[in-house]
Amino acid sequence: MKKNMNISSAVILRMPRYYRCIDELYRDNCIRVSSGTLAQRLGLTASQIRQDFSCFGEFGQQGYGYNVKKLRYEIQEILGINNNYTAILVGCGHLGHALINNFDFEKCGFTLTAVFDADETIIGTTIGNYQVRHGKDLDFYLESFQPDTAVLTVPGDVAHEVAERLAQHGIRGIWNYTNCDLHISNPDIKVENVVLIDSLLNLSYKISEKSE
Amino acid sequence: MKKNMNISSAVILRMPRYYRCIDELYRDNCIRVSSGTLAQRLGLTASQIRQDFSCFGEFGQQGYGYNVKKLRYEIQEILGINNNYTAILVGCGHLGHALINNFDFEKCGFTLTAVFDADETIIGTTIGNYQVRHGKDLDFYLESFQPDTAVLTVPGDVAHEVAERLAQHGIRGIWNYTNCDLHISNPDIKVENVVLIDSLLNLSYKISEKSE
Numbered sequence: 001m002k003k004n005m006n007i008s009s010a011v012i013l014r015m016p017r018y019y020r021c022i023d024e025l026y027r028d029n030c031i032r033v034s035s036g037t038l039a040q041r042l043g044l045t046a047s048q049i050r051q052d053f054s055c056f057g058e059f060g061q062q063g064y065g066y067n068v069k070k071l072r073y074e075i076q077e078i079l080g081i082n083n084n085y086t087a088i089l090v091g092c093g094h095l096g097h098a099l100i101n102n103f104d105f106e107k108c109g110f111t112l113t114a115v116f117d118a119d120e121t122i123i124g125t126t127i128g129n130y131q132v133r134h135g136k137d138l139d140f141y142l143e144s145f146q147p148d149t150a151v152l153t154v155p156g157d158v159a160h161e162v163a164e165r166l167a168q169h170g171i172r173g174i175w176n177y178t179n180c181d182l183h184i185s186n187p188d189i190k191v192e193n194v195v196l197i198d199s200l201l202n203l204s205y206k207i208s209e210k211s212e
Numbered sequence: 213m214k215k216n217m218n219i220s221s222a223v224i225l226r227m228p229r230y231y232r233c234i235d236e237l238y239r240d241n242c243i244r245v246s247s248g249t250l251a252q253r254l255g256l257t258a259s260q261i262r263q264d265f266s267c268f269g270e271f272g273q274q275g276y277g278y279n280v281k282k283l284r285y286e287i288q289e290i291l292g293i294n295n296n297y298t299a300i301l302v303g304c305g306h307l308g309h310a311l312i313n314n315f316d317f318e319k320c321g322f323t324l325t326a327v328f329d330a331d332e333t334i335i336g337t338t339i340g341n342y343q344v345r346h347g348k349d350l351d352f353y354l355e356s357f358q359p360d361t362a363v364l365t366v367p368g369d370v371a372h373e374v375a376e377r378l379a380q381h382g383i384r385g386i387w388n389y390t391n392c393d394l395h396i397s398n399p400d401i402k403v404e405n406v407v408l409i410d411s412l413l414n415l416s417y418k419i420s421e422k423s424e
Binding site for chain 1: 221222224225227228229231232255290291292293295297305306307309310311313314315316317319320321322360361384385386387391402403404406407408409410411412413414415416417418419420421
């Protein structure tokens with residue numbers, strides 16, 4: 001597949017939603033789907049969807065729609081889901097704990113390989129299928145196993161220090177739950193911030209809109 | 213302020229990001245800001261920002277830009293941040309625990325008033341400033357105090373049952389962390405789903421784009 005490299009960030013931001021919708025159709029044994037049906041399910045217009053997909057090359061056919069299996073595969077390729085990325089998790093407090101136990105890393109194409117914490121009372125304990133490793137061993141692990149990404153769920157006051165250690169040892173991406181803006185000197189290291197505030201503000205808008 | 217009621221959902225989805233940016237400027241004692249500066253900080257175009265803000269009525273002036281304090285207030289009004297909504301949290305497992313301890317409800321204009329769980333071993337214990345209440349008392353609490361919203365952090369297998377109880381007792385919005393699609397019979401009750409998968413897929417895209 002040939003990618004058009006001038007894809008707007010707005011299109012990229014819609015891709016995960018497309019993926020979830022198409023993955024669901026795929027799991028429901030759906031063979032093909034029209035842009036109209038996708039539009040209805042996603043609350044967008046059909047022309048928007050056709051336009052978005054055309055940025056990545058044409059994979060729909062007029063009058064037929066999209067082949068679900070092919071479309072799913074193409075979006076997996078676009079989003080890198082087929083790249084088998086590895087992830088470690090640093091910070092096994094309540095949030096880290098919840099992610100280890102409940103987040104479906106595999107659905108995103110990620111394999112969680114190890115989890116770390118600095119708290120002596122939980123090092124060596126087991127969370128899900130993972131034995132919590134000592135934070136001191138993080139650098140050695142990074143050098144030895146070169147995980148692609150790290151889930152950062154440490155307290156804010158150590159966020160920068162840990163992020164720099166991850167960066168120095170070749171991590172490629174950080175999934176950042178710390179609420180800190182990470183200023184990493186290496187621009188090749190990608191950071192995705194999880195900002196839960198936006199989601200609660202969306203709810204606030206919905207209920208205030210209703211009451212007017 | 214007069215609202216244009218045909219605001220696209222895409223504009224609404226950008227509003228929380230605008231708010232965080234403008235709130236930061238406000239806290240840095242910034243008096244005014246141009247659409248160009250906002251565009252740079254947000255990775256959007258200036259014309260996009262002007263167009264988005266014009267949906268809600270004109271509050272910028274050509275050659276001057278936007279008054280930060282006024283803009284912040286207007287966006288607070290749009291998003292309902294000034295409405296002093298109350299919230300309860302149901303499900304004090306690891307995720308609920310993390311939200312109670314670390315999430316800044318006040319920044320979104322919400323006051324967390326009570327937290328509930330069904331697990332006898334944690335009922336009565338204290339998390340942050342909250343004593344965990346018995347899940348059995350939820351209906352009575354809802355009737356007595358009529359909280360506006362609920363944060364739903366219960367396990368998936370009881371998500372629907374709890375959501376229906378919340379709905380029956382007049383909750384107006386649910387911030388849903390359960391990964392379940394809640395089918396609530398009352399369409400006036402708004403649900404905001406927290407979907408962390410999209411965020412990790414964004415990171416996946418960023419690192420796979422880089423490697424090409």
